[in-house]
Every structure is written in structure tokens, then in C-alpha cells.
Amino acid sequence: MNEGAVITELPWLYAGLGAYALATFLSFKALARDGAAAATLSRTHEPFVLGLSAAGVLLLAVALAERWLRIGHGPFVNLFELLVSQLFSLGLVYTVVYWRLPVLRPTAVVVFPAIWILGVWVLLLDPAGAPYPPTYHNKWLWAHVGFGKFFLAFCLVGSGLAGIILLRGSRLLASLFRHMPADSILDTVAWRFMLLALVFDSLMLVAGAVWAQDAWGRYWAWDALETSAFLNWLLLGASIHARATYRISMRVTSILIVVIFVFAFLTYFGTPFYSEAAHKGVI
Amino acid sequence: MMKRLRQLASLRLTLVGMGLLGVGAALSYDNPVGTPVWVLVVPLALLSVNLFAAILSNPHINRRGGLLLFHVGLLLIVVLAAVGRLTRMEGRIELTEGSAFAVEDLTEVRQGPWHAGALDRVEFVQGPYTVDYTVGMARGPTRSKVMIPAGQGDWERRTVGDDTPLVLEGYRFYTTFNKGFAPILTWLPDHGAPVTGSVHMPPYPLFEHRQANRWTPAGADEIRVWLQIEAGMNPEADWRLDPANTPGVLVVRAAGDRRVELRPGESLRLDGGTLRYERLSSWMGYKLYYDPTLHWLFIASMIAIFGLAAHFWRKFGAVQAYAAAQEAAKNKPSDEMGGRAA
Ligand code: HEM
Numbered sequence: 001m002n003e004g005a006v007i008t009e010l011p012w013l014y015a016g017l018g019a020y021a022l023a024t025f026l027s028f029k030a031l032a033r034d035g036a037a038a039a040t041l042s043r044t045h046e047p048f049v050l051g052l053s054a055a056g057v058l059l060l061a062v063a064l065a066e067r068w069l070r071i072g073h074g075p076f077v078n079l080f081e082l083l084v085s086q087l088f089s090l091g092l093v094y095t096v097v098y099w100r101l102p103v104l105r106p107t108a109v110v111v112f113p114a115i116w117i118l119g120v121w122v123l124l125l126d127p128a129g130a131p132y133p134p135t136y137h138n139k140w141l142w143a144h145v146g147f148g149k150f151f152l153a154f155c156l157v158g159s160g161l162a163g164i165i166l167l168r169g170s171r172l173l174a175s176l177f178r179h180m181p182a183d184s185i186l187d188t189v190a191w192r193f194m195l196l197a198l199v200f201d202s203l204m205l206v207a208g209a210v211w212a213q214d215a216w217g218r219y220w221a222w223d224a225l226e227t228s229a230f231l232n233w234l235l236l237g238a239s240i241h242a243r244a245t246y247r248i249s250m251r252v253t254s255i256l257i258v259v260i261f262v263f264a265f266l267t268y269f270g271t272p273f274y275s276e277a278a279h280k281g282v283i
Numbered sequence: 284m285m286k287r288l289r290q291l292a293s294l295r296l297t298l299v300g301m302g303l304l305g306v307g308a309a310l311s312y313d314n315p316v317g318t319p320v321w322v323l324v325v326p327l328a329l330l331s332v333n334l335f336a337a338i339l340s341n342p343h344i345n346r347r348g349g350l351l352l353f354h355v356g357l358l359l360i361v362v363l364a365a366v367g368r369l370t371r372m373e374g375r376i377e378l379t380e381g382s383a384f385a386v387e388d389l390t391e392v393r394q395g396p397w398h399a400g401a402l403d404r405v406e407f408v409q410g411p412y413t414v415d416y417t418v419g420m421a422r423g424p425t426r427s428k429v430m431i432p433a434g435q436g437d438w439e440r441r442t443v444g445d446d447t448p449l450v451l452e453g454y455r456f457y458t459t460f461n462k463g464f465a466p467i468l469t470w471l472p473d474h475g476a477p478v479t480g481s482v483h484m485p486p487y488p489l490f491e492h493r494q495a496n497r498w499t500p501a502g503a504d505e506i507r508v509w510l511q512i513e514a515g516m517n518p519e520a521d522w523r524l525d526p527a528n529t530p531g532v533l534v535v536r537a538a539g540d541r542r543v544e545l546r547p548g549e550s551l552r553l554d555g556g557t558l559r560y561e562r563l564s565s566w567m568g569y570k571l572y573y574d575p576t577l578h579w580l581f582i583a584s585m586i587a588i589f590g591l592a593a594h595f596w597r598k599f600g601a602v603q604a605y606a607a608a609q610e611a612a613k614n615k616p617s618d619e620m621g622g623r624a625a
Binding site: 131133134135137138181185192195196198199202203206209210211213214215216217218219221222223224227228230231234235237238241242244245 | 294295297298301302304305308309311312313314417418419421422423424425444445446447448455457570572577580581584585587588591592594595598599609
């Protein structure tokens with residue numbers, strides 16, 4: 001469509017990723033085995049991590065806006081723009097969590113590397129635009145995508161906490177996180193985030209169903225993406241139940257959180273591109 | 284009685300039901316042909332009974348307002364989805380420009396045994412349509428004009444298409460990519476009254492190279508026709524499919540395998556009568572969907588989510604209180620902070 005056009009969003013994308021890279025680097029540097037040193041390091045490094053990740057979010061917002069102006073539609077169609085948009089929204093939600101809940105800050109060493117999966121992936125993709133399907137002008141698209149972003153972001157925060165519990169399971173790494181609250185508290189907070197994720201997951205499914213009814217004349221049809229998203233919702237609900245029904249070790253429940261996040265990740269960035277769903281609208 | 288209810292309400296059964304539902308959903312992934320609906324219905328029925336029993340008998344759920352609302356909402360969704368399947372109707376219809384919706388023209392009709400809508404009260408007339416295409420033949424907006432009776436002989440014009448269905452008496456009509464050209468023909472038999480009809484050519488531009496069909500007017504032999512159109516189709520540029528402004532030449536097979544070209548208004552003498560090509564028109568394929576539970580389903584989901592959010596809020600308050608207590612005991616070593624909060 002825009003062949004030969006200058007990809008104006010790329011410098012902003014690189015700058016945003018650069019800011020995230022520095023934030024990642026500093027959050028690892030802030031780890032220390034010694035308790036007193038940890039307190040000093042967190043005091044000196046954490047404000048920089050916060051500032052850099054906020055800067056990254058702003059730069060990615062500019063990248064998204066530039067792209068929007070260039071190709072004439074929002075970041076909803078191809079994998080490249082979906083990844084940039086998630087890099088922005090995951091970063092945004094995590095930056096707010098990092099800012100408001102200082103006790104959770106060491107989760108950055110789990111969360112940022114997870115974000116980097118998207119960061120590296122996006123660099124390998126072609127930034128060309130794709131046609132905007134006519135059914136994407138629907139206002140429910142915004143609700144669906146917006147709720148979905150919060151769902152994934154809260155799963156990511158939950159995974160950050162679960163990741164710390166799992167890392168602390170290794171004797172080698174345990175001392176790095178000793179200034180954080182006990183596992184039982186991390187576990188409780190992690191599952192609070194997962195409960196919040198379930199609220200937004202449910203909202204995403206409902207908004208998606210309303211949109212599907214408008215766009216394709218049915219609210220639910222077990223297409224690949226719907227089924228995958230439903231299984232993800234069910235796994236989350238079942239895990240919450242299993243935890244309430246049985247005494248399950250925190251290690252296992254932490255693994256469950258990571259599995260739910262990975263499942264969500266594959267649903268988002270795998271299914272729509274593996275399956276030639278009705279979303280495309282050619283002919 | 285109560286003991287039986289508690290057994291039915293077992294949370295272990297919930298997990299079994301969820302597992303079975305997961306298997307059912309996985310089997311339904313991408314709708315493989317041959318997966319029976321039972322793989323979903325059986326676990327859903329089991330979960331509904333289990334949940335109903337739990338709501339009646341388990342204080343963990345029925346004494347906590349938000350959680351109760353959430354689970355009641357879930358139960359309602361399952362019940363409504365089931366009622367929806369029993370009362371729904373689906374079908375397809377191709378409407379020629381200028382013609383009115385007629386129930387008899389519906390095809391691929393599937394309806395639940397309890398379907399009882401007022402389809403016979405649905406009235407509208409198909410008008411012209413346009414469809415925009417962008418480079419690479421990606422379909423852009425479809426604008427299909429329809430007219431619906433507005434009382435006292437007046438007509439209301441509406442434009443429908445893509446994510447804007449025409450909704451009449453609860454029946455929802457969606458435009459589809461299935462649409463094309465329709466030459467209007469009149470057969471003037473040597474003896475008897477003339478008949479006018481339309482021939483729906485194969486979907487355009489999907490079958491751009493196969494614009495052919497047959498027409499058999501009552502009492503006459505089959506007539507084979509082809510269409511040569513200048514629709515401006517161009518895979519390398521943006522273009523608009525606009526049948527109302529598309530010139531089209533009709534090619535008819537006459538005696539001796541001769542092919543004769545007809546322009547609008549021209550006639551051709553055939554065995555037993557004369558064929559007149561009146562004009563080029565169009566047809567639009569609609570998908571019909573009716574489900575009286577749609578709005579209720581939405582309300583039930585909102586109730587459920589509201590309940591879940593309220594439950595979260597209450598629990599979140601508990602975490603904050605817990606965190607405040609931790610803050611107070613800050614000087615103690617972290618390992619003593621333990622105790623798993625519910
Ligand atoms: C269908 C049968 C179901 C039954 C019988 C059932 C029953 C229950 C009960 C008794 C509780 C309270 C547990 C406790 O705190 O001891 C509960 C909690 C909960 N259930 Fe269900 N439930 C069912 C389905 C579902 C489904 C399908 C979901 C979501 C996917 C779900 C999500 C939840 C959530 C989020 C909680 C709150 C847990 C917490 O606060 O930690 N339930 N359920």
C-alpha cells in the first residue's frame with residue numbers, strides 16, 4: 001500500500017526499545033545478595049528504572065501515533081503493529097504498578113525479559129501496513145482490544161511475582177530477593193492480579209462476542225481464536241478453583257500462573273496468524 | 284437430601300466438569316467437521332447442576348454477594364445459550380435489486396425446535412449496493428441500500444453492510460461477500476404471456492472469469508447466458524464495485540451453437556419465442572440470524588462480571604489491610620511475614 005514510503009515510526013520504536021533496554025539493564029544491576037546493599041541499590045537504581053520505562057512507554061506511544069498517521073488506521077491488524085501496541089500497553093501497566101507498588105519492583109527482572117520476547121520479535125518483522133478490514137470500524141473493537149490489554153498486562157504482573165517465587169526456589173538465587181516479602185505474600189498478591197486478569201479476560205470475551213455478532217452475524221462460533229481464548233479463560237478459572245479446593249504448593253501455583261500467561265501469549269500472537277480466520281475480508 | 288446436594292455441589296466435581304469442558308472446547312477447536320455438540324453440552328450440563336447445587340448449599344459462595352452474583356451470572360449464561368440454540372434461526376438469502384424479501388427464498392435454513400419469531404412480518408426491498416476494494420483485492424466497506432415500510436405507503440431508506448446489519452422484528456440480516464450481477468430477462472413466448480426474471484450470476488469478483496448461468500422460463504427450453512462486464516476491477520489499485528453503474532453485455536447461445544451479444548433493450552429470436560435483455564441488475568447475499576436471547580445474554584454477562592469485580596474489590600481491601608499490618612511489623616525479618624492470606 002505504502003510501498004517506498006518512509007517508515008516514520010521506526011526511529012521512535014528503536015528509541016522506545018532502547019529505553020526499555022536500559023531499564024532492564026538497571027533492574028538487573030539493582031539486584032544484590034547483601035540485604036543492606038540491596039536497600040542502597042534499590043534507592044539509587046529504581047527511580048532510573050521507573051523513569052526509563054516511562055520514557056519507553058512515551059516513545060512507543062509516539063511510534064504508534066506516527067504509524068497511525070502514516071497508514072491511516074490503528075494498530076489492530078498485522079503482527080508488527082500488534083506487537084508495538086502490546087509493548088506500549090504492557091509497559092504502561094507495568095510502569096504504573098512499578099511506581100505505585102514499590103515492594104513489587106524486583107519483579108522487573110522477570111517482567112522486562114518477558115516483554116523483550118516481543119521487543120526482539122518486532123525487530124524481525126516487516127513494518128509494512130495491511131488493509132483495514134471493514135468490520136474493524138466497530139466501536140466494540142476498542143473495548144475488546146482495551147480489555148484484552150489489561151488482561152495480558154495483569155497476567156504479566158502475576159507472572160513476575162510467580163517468577164520470583166520460582167527463582168527463589170533455587171538456592172543460588174534465593175538471596176537476591178530476600179528483601180522482598182515472603183513467598184506466601186507474593187503468592188497471594190500474584191493471585192489477586194490473576195483474579196483481576198479474570199475480570200478483564202471476561203470483559204474481553206464479552207466485548208469480542210458483541211463485536212463478532214455485529215461483524216460476522218454470530219456471537220460465538222468456536223473459531224480458532226475464540227476457542228483458544230475460551231480455554232485460556234477456563235484454565236484461569238479452573239486454576240483459581242483448584243487453589244481454593246486443594247492445598248497446592250506455591251511452586252505449583254506459580255507454575256500455573258506462568259502457564260496461563262504463556263497460553264495467553266500464544267493466543268494473542270500465535271492463533272490469529274496461524275489460522276486464516278474470518279478476520280481478513282479478502283474478496 | 285442436603286447430603287445429596289452437597290455431594291452434587293462438590294468442588295472436585297467442578298474441576299472434573301471444567302476439565303471435560305476444556306476437552307470439549309479443544310475438540311471443537313476451529314470447528315472440525317464431525318465433532319458432535321454433546322462434547323460441550325454434557326460438561327455444561329454437569330457444571331450447571333454442580334453450580335446450582337453449590338449456590339444452594341455452599342456458604343462460601345452463597346454468603347458472598349459478589350461471588351454469588353458472578354456464579355449466578357455464569358449459570359444464566361449457560362441456560363440462555365441453551366435457550367438460544369432452541370429458539371434461534373439461521374439462513375441465507377439472495378435478493379435481487381428491486382425485489383422484496385420473501386420467506387420462501389431463504390436457503391440453508393436451520394432453526395431450533397422452539398423457534399417462534401414473526402418472520403412473516405419482515406418486509407424490506409433490496410436496493411443497489413457498492414463495495415470498495417483496496418489494492419490486493421482486500422474488501423473495504425459494503426454499502427447496501429434497502430427500503431423498509433414506514434407506514435402510510437412511505438418507505439424508509441437505510442444503508443446496511445459489514446458490521447451494521449438490518450434488524451427487523453429481531454431478525455438480523457448481514458451482507459456477505461456473496462454478491463454479484465443479475466441480468467433481467469424477459470421471455471416472450473410465441474403463444475402465451477411474457478415472463479420476466481433475473482438470473483443470478485456467480486459471486487463477483489470471486490468468480491470473475493465464470494460469469495455464466497442458465498435460465499429456464501416456464502414452458503420454455505433452458506437458455507444459456509454469459510455476462511461480459513466492465514466493472515473496473517483492478518487488483519493493483521483501489522476500485523469500487525458498483526453494479527448499478529456497470530455496463531454489461533449478455534452473450535446468449537442461439538441455434539447452431541451461435542453466440543449472440545445483446546445490449547440492454549436488445550432481443551434475440553430463439554426456438555419458441557423471443558428473449559429480451561432488459562438491463563443489468565445485481566443481487567446481494569444476506570446471512571440471516573435470529574436469537575431472542577442476545578440482549579439477555581449480554582445482561583447476564585454484565586451481571587457476572589460486575590459480581591466478579593465486586594468480589595475482587597472486597598478481596599483487594601483485605602490485601603490492603605494485610606499490607607498495612609505488614610508495614611506495621613516492618614522491622615521483623617521477612618521470613619516471619621508468612622501466613623497465606625485467603
Ligand atoms: C460450574 C461450577 C462452579 C461451581 C460449583 C463453583 C463454585 C465456587 C465456590 C464454592 C467458590 C468459593 C470457593 C472458596 O472460596 O472456598 C467459588 C469461587 C470462585 N469461582 Fe467458582 N464455581 C463454578 C464455576 C466457576 C467458573 C466457570 C469460574 C470462572 C471461569 C469460576 C470462578 C470462580 C472465582 C474467580 C472464584 C473466587 C475465588 C477466590 O476468590 O479466590 N467458578 N466457585
